[in-house]
Amino acid sequence: MMKRTLIASVSAITLAGAASAQVAANATTDLNLRTGPGPSFEIPGVIPADGAVEIERCIAEGAWCEVSYDGQTGWAYSQYLTATVDSEPTVVYENYAPLEVTTVERNSLGGGLAGAAVGAAAGALIAGPVGAAAGTAAAAGGLLGGAIGADAGIEETTVTYIQDNPVEPVYLDGEVVVGAGVPQGVAVYEVPEAPVQYAYINGRPVAIDPETRQIVYIVR
Known part of the structure; x- marks a missing residue:
């Protein structure tokens, strides 16, 4: 027994x-x-x-x-x-x-995790294909005159402008990654003398390609 x-x-x-x-x-x-x-x-x-x-x-x-x-x-x-x-x-x-x-x-889930879903989200980010991030970053490098590289990022003046000019934050289903698409209903904002627009999405300032509305850079 x-x-x-x-x-x-x-x-x-x-x-x-x-x-x-x-x-x-x-x-x-x-x-x-x-x-x-x-x-x-x-x-x-x-x-x-x-x-x-x-x-x-x-x-x-x-x-x-x-x-x-x-x-x-x-x-x-x-x-x-x-x-x-x-x-x-x-x-x-x-x-x-x-x-x-x-x-x-x-x-x-406990500890305040259970009820903290997006709620009234403004929509959903359009996910980029798995493994497409590197290609998107390379394309962004061309868009920004080669400014985006492994470590270079976008022009410092552009990043500074985005940081110094916060806009109304938007929360979308999904995650902000390079290559994700921003829905048409989400407002984006101009950066003077820069080939990108920007928004504050899911707690992060992001630079966006105005033609494709794809995220090309995340300010961290």
Whole structure:
């Protein structure tokens, strides 16, 4: 009887460990690490493109996942995370089951995380294709006369103007990444003598290509 109980206990521990196992993933672009599962939460850090994270859990009916990166825990948008399934990189969003990611219901979260969804969002960011961020940045470099590079960013005067002239913030479903598209209904603003427009979206000032309405630079 004792042996049977011991086996049952070991099995329960094993199953619990499997259920809470972390899933390794990588960011496909520079990706905000937020304090909660939504675009209105603060951003204490950024996961760099190709940065390796461990996924702790994801919102069952959403795209936000709690991850750990470089000793820091936060929430990241899983449309810009990939993990491996059958030796193939797979977008984490909508693939929680095949990736065996632990999922939770939003209303089960404590600490003010459950009810902090976007609410009356002004729309949704148009997600760029996975892996397209580098190409978008390169295109932006041409748009800005080569100003955008690996470290250069846009012209300092443009960044200064955007920072010194804040506008009404807008919160959209999704995450601000280079290559994401801004919906037509969102107001954007001119930068004098610069080939970009700008807006404050999801807590970040962003520079936008006026022709494509794609985000080409994020002021951090």
